[in-house]
Amino acid sequence: MSKKQSTYTEEFRREAVKLLESSGKSVPELARELGINEKSLYRWRAKYGPSSARRQTDTQPDERDEELARLRHENEVLRQERDILKKAISIVSRSQP
Numbered sequence: 001m002s003k004k005q006s007t008y009t010e011e012f013r014r015e016a017v018k019l020l021e022s023s024g025k026s027v028p029e030l031a032r033e034l035g036i037n038e039k040s041l042y043r044w045r046a047k048y049g050p051s052s053a054r055r056q057t058d059t060q061p062d063e064r065d066e067e068l069a070r071l072r073h074e075n076e077v078l079r080q081e082r083d084i085l086k087k088a089i090s091i092v093s094r095s096q097p
Contacts, residue, residue: 008036016041017048 008016020030020041027045031038 006036008040013044014048017044020045021050 016030016034016036019034020027023030025033027041028038031041034041
């Protein structure tokens with residue numbers, strides 16, 4: 001006799017993950033209480049949990065790449081200015097008696 005595979009709505013899955021996060025219970029414990037498979041709850045947590053929400057709302061990679069390029073360029077300009085000032089100080093300090 002084969003076991004019928006249960007299907008759960010997305011709302012149920014999200015609520016189960018919220019309950020997992022707020023209750024402080026372990027995945028196996030909550031899975032038993034809800035009557036679902038532990039592996040399912042682990043997958044749902046990965047898909048609907050807080051860390052997945054952060055990944056989805058993060059800035060776009062293009063925006064981050066542009067910002068990174070801008071900051072690298074600014075950093076290089078500041079290093080060059082610092083090096084020029086160091087050389088100028090050493091030249092000025094040598095010429096004074």
